[in-house]
Structures are given as C-alpha cells and as structure tokens.
Amino acid sequence: MKKRKRRIFLLLLPVLAVFLLWFDFHTYRPHSRTLPAADSGIILSITTYDGDGESTPLVKCFGHTWLSIDNHSGSPVYIKDYELRHGEQLTFSVWAVTRLPGLLFNLEPTYISAHDRYVGRRSLSVPIESTQLKTIEEYMDRRDGWTLGKNCSYWSVHLWNALVDDAYKLKTQTLFYTPKRLERAFLEFDRVEVDKDFSRAGHIFAYRRGVRTELQLCP
DSSP states (O other): OOOHHHHHHHHHHHHHHHHHHHHOOOOOOOTTOOOOSSEEEEEEEEEOOOSGGGGOSOOOOEEEEEEEEEEEESEEEETTTEEEEETTTEEEEEEOOTTTSSEEEEEHHHHHHHHOOOOOOOOEEEEOOOOGGGHHHHHHHHOSSOOOOSSHHHHHHHHHHHSSGGGOOOOSSSSSHHHHHHHHTTOOOOOEEOOOOTTTTTEEEEETTTTEOOOOOOO
C-alpha cells in the first residue's frame, strides 16, 4: 500500500510542478495603470523576457528578468564603487551560473548585441531619487546569488517593488516566480516598452560579498 501511494505521488509530482509554474492567483486589468514619464533623472527599469522566441520543440527556454539604471541626471551616480556616468546604463540581475558569482552586471546587453538574444523583451520604467540607490546596494548585500526559489524574476520584482510607489508595484505571486508571470503583470500598465535599447551599458562585471570582479563574455 505504501509503495502504491509513493508511485501515485511520483506520478502527480510533475503535475504539481506545472501547477506551481503556471497557475496565477491574480487577475489583471489591461492598461488600467499609468506609469509616469521616465525620460530624465535616474531611470529604473524592469525588463522581462518569457523565453518563447528562444524555445525549440526539444528545449524549453524559461526566459530571464533583470533591472537597469539609466542615468540622465546630469552628473555621475554610484552603485557600490561603480561610477555610472551621465548618459550611461547599468543592468543587473542574478544568474544560475555555477562558475560565476550570482550577481552579474551588464551581461544582458552583451547577449543582446552579440547574440541577438531576448527579442520581444518588455520593460517598465520609472524615475527614482538618488537616495534610493542606497536601497539597491543594501538589497544586493542581502541577496547576491541565485536560487531556484529566489531566481532572477523573484530577485528583480522584489527590488522593483521596494523602490517604486505603491501605484507602480507589480502584483506578486506566493509560490514561484517566472518571466512569463511578470509579463502578465506588465499588461496592467500603459507604457510597456518592447525591445528596450541597452546599448549604452558598459563592460561586464560581478559583485560577490561586496567585491567587484571584471568579466568578459567568451566568444
């Protein structure tokens, strides 16, 4: 009897996994929320790509989510010891890369320019104050690595929600976070940018335990 129950449980496990991945507890009202203009100052963006365009019949791509800062403040700003000059961008997120630190910077723009990745990506943007950069740094100190439960989508949406006003917070789920789920939440906003340009981002680097390491993408 115990063996039979165990077999049933193992058979139901994939069904449960699919349920956790795809079921969404929220309802969304398309274009029901308006974002402020984000064309000057320090601009925070959250970008998500659902992976559908890079999936094949044999390989499923689950996509990626990341955050970025675009500095149009007229003067340099700093994330840790990195100087972000006026007119420059900085992207950041956690990655499931075993040989590299978990918190990587400017890797997404390199993939986009070198390998034409993330086509169809969607972004939301809002202006933030320079004092909020401290919140970003503190969040990075607490969470500088990728885990299955706290993946790139979890990492990005929780930091976004910690920085923006309540009116611009994304609805979050309580079980498992995916880029596709975040795309659904994006539907509520009227200023969703498709294929946002990240060409003004700089070189690739990583932070781990407060230490910055310069990196290069292998050819």
